[in-house]
Amino acid sequence: MANIGGTGGGGAMAGVLDSIKRDLAARLRRAALEAEAAGELPGAPASVPAGEWPPLPVLDVPRERGHGDLASNLALTMAGILNRSPRRVGQALLDHLELQGSLADRVELAGPGFLNFFLSPRWLYRVLEEVQRLGPKYGASNLGGGRRIQVEFVSANPTGPLVVVNARAAAVEDALANLLQAVGFEVEREYYINDAGHQVELLARSLEARLRELLGQTAEVPEEGYPGEYLRDLASDLLQRRGREAVDALLALEPGQRWEVLGREAVAELVAQQRRTLEDYGVQFDVWFSERELRARGVLEEALGVLERRGYTYRHEGALWFRSTALGDDKDRVLIRSGGEPTYLATDIAYHLDKYRRGFHRVIDIWGPDHHGYIARMKSAVEALGQGRDALEVLIVQLVRLLRGGEAVRMSKRGGEFVTMDELVAEVGKDAARFFFLMRSPDSHLDFDLDLARLQSADNPVYYVQYAHARICSIFGRGGPQVPPADRADLSLLRDESELDLMRHLGYFPQEVAGAALGREPHRITRYLLELAGLFHAFYTRCRVLSEDPGLTAARLVLTQAVQTVLRNGLGLLGVEAPEHM
C-alpha cells in the first residue's frame, strides 16, 4: 500500500498540502544529514542499507490542533535505529532545520519527540486559489499514471431482480471506480452475466411452470427453481408479446429445446431489468460480459490448455483437477466434472484469462461474503495463468440488514421474498441509498435504517450534506454576486476560527481522495463530506457572506465557492446529487 498520508508515495499527488509536506520532508532530510556532518548525530548503523538513510520523513496532520498543522515522527523513528533518546535526536534535527522560504512559520519539539510544524495562514489562501483554479478537477491526481484497472461488480445471476446487497455493492464499487479515475487510473466497469450455467435451465423451467399456470395447466416451479412473483409477470409479458399460439407451440417443443428458448428469453428480460435498475441508480457499465459468449469463443479450452501446459492439472476419477494446493489453496479443485461439464471455477478461470488478455494490469472483483472461501483458489488460478497474485484483488462487501421500526425486515430467499433494489430506491431515493451504503466500510455488516433514510430532516445525513450545497447555491442564486478571482481578493480577512477550519478541511481533500482510492475505502469521502458540511454550517451561522464590507464579502465569496466546488466534487465521486434547492 502506498504511503498515503506521508510524503513517500509517488510524485504525482496533487494539492497544496502535499507540496508543503514534500518541501518540509526534504528540509528535514537535509537537517538530518547536516546534524550528522556536524557530529551531533551518529551515522547510520551498518545494518541500514545504503540509500535508506536517513529514513523518509513522514508528515501527518495531527489530531490535536495544539500539535500544529503537520507533525513528523522522524526523530522517533531515527532514535529507535540510532539507539538514542528521541528528544535528543529531535533537538539535533531542530538545530539544523532551515524554514526560511517554506510555508512553515515555526516548528516545535514536543511530546515524546515529535516535530510539530505551524504553517503560515498563507497556505490556506493557496488552497482557495487552487480550488478556484482547478474547479471540478480539484482533488484529482495522477497516481495511477493511466494504468488500466477493471472493476467488476454486482454480476448477479440473471435469474431475478437485483436485491439490497447488490445495491450496496453497486454504490461502493461505482464510487471506487470514480475514485480510481480521479487519481489517474483508466477504469472499466464490467458486469458479468452468468448466462450459461445450470441455473439458467432452472430459470427456464420455473418460467415454464408460470406459463402453464397462466394457461390453466397444472405445473409447479421445480424444487431448486425460482418461486418469486416476478416470473409470473415475466410469463404474462411473454404471453402477451408472443401470443397464445406461439407460446403453445413453444411449450410443445421437446424439453431441451423449449428450455433453451425460455432460458434465453428470461435471461434477456431479467438482464434488461437489472440494467434499468442500475441505470436508475446512476451506475453505467462499460461492458456487459456474457459467459455464454465466453464459452462460445472457446476461451475455456484455452484456459485449461494454459493450466495444463504450466503443469497445474491432473486427472483423477474421471475428472480434471486443478492443482491449486501448489499455490496456497487448502485443497485441489475440480475443473471438469467426471460427467464432462466444467465447474463454475473453470469458467471463472477462463473469464479471468480473458480479462488479462484485454490488457488490465489489475482486476478488482467484488463478491458477497458467501464467496470469501473462493478467494484463495481464484488467486491461485490467476497465478497459475501466469499473472502475479496481486493482479486480482477481491473485495468482500458484507451483508445488509434492513431495519424498519427498529426491527429487522425478514427476507427469505427460499420463499422468494426479498426486498429488491428497485423497492429500496423507490422507498428512500437513490441519493439516500447510495449515501447510506457509503457511510460504512464495505467489510462491516450494515444495518440500513429505512425510516432514517426516508426521513427528510436534519437527522438524515445525506440531507445534511446536500443542504450545505443548496444553502451555498442560494447565496449565489439571488442577484448573483460576482465571485472575484482568488488572487484579487484579500483572503487574509478570513480570520474567524470557523473560516480557518473550513479552509484547512478544503486543503485535505486531495489526499482524502487519494487515500480513499488507494485504500479501496470510498466511505472516507462520505465522512469527509459530513465533516465539511458541518464546518460550513458552523461558518454560515457565525459569519455572513454578503455584507456591507466589500472586501470581506469578496473573500467570503471565494471561500464559499470553494466549499461548493468541493461538495460537488465529493458528492460526484459518490454518485450523489448536489441539489441547488431543497
Place this chain on the structure above:
RNA sequence: GCGCCCGUAGCUCAGAGGACAGAGCGUCGGACUUCUAAUCCGAUUGCCGCAGGUUCGAGUCCUGCCGGGCGCGCCA
C-alpha cells in the same frame, strides 16, 4: 474442525503504528426582524471483548481465548 468479517459511549459506527480515543443519534439546556432553522452553540458519555507478545510508542500489528455473523460441494 478449518476459513473470512465483526466486537470502540445507552444506540449506529469512524479511527492511515503515534501525543490526552472521535462523530452522529439519544438525553438535558440555549440560538431565527439577517444569504434556506433540513441549521447552529453548550452540557452529558468509555476496563477500545479478555489475556499475552512485537515496538521508543498498539484501539490499530502478531498469538491464544471469549462472544456475534457468514462460509467451507464434481452448487453457482
